[in-house]
Amino acid sequence: MSMKIRFCEHNKGKGKIFRQLQEEFPSANIKIKKCVKQCGACRETPMAVVDKKKVTARDGDELYRKILELISDADNSVKT
Numbered sequence: 001m002s003m004k005i006r007f008c009e010h011n012k013g014k015g016k017i018f019r020q021l022q023e024e025f026p027s028a029n030i031k032i033k034k035c036v037k038q039c040g041a042c043r044e045t046p047m048a049v050v051d052k053k054k055v056t057a058r059d060g061d062e063l064y065r066k067i068l069e070l071i072s073d074a075d076n077s078v079k080t
Contacts, residue, residue: 003074005030005067006049008038013046013060020064025071 005021007014009032021030036042036049046063047056050070057063 003029003051003071004049006036007032008036008042008047009034011042011047013063014048017046017048017060017064017067021067 005028007018007030014032018030018032021028038047038049038054041047041054041056045056045058046060047054048063048067049055050067055063055066055070057066
């Protein structure tokens with residue numbers, strides 16, 4: 001997996017998702033940054049930046065599922 005996943009340190013709920021992703025993808029490029037320059041979305045909802053694309057969700061579980069889907073899609077496109 002070569003995609004970059006970034007979380008803002010100020011975003012609520014990022015810790016659990018960060019740990020889950022690190023456990024499942026130990027070699028992945030996943031980091032918590034001081035700021036990901038998405039302050040409006042970051043204050044309002046769980047979010048991450050995946051390959052420079054903002055991903056938001058209603059809650060942490062939905063965000064985790066969306067990120068897994070992006071990882072799966074990227075892996076499938078590499079295999080074909």
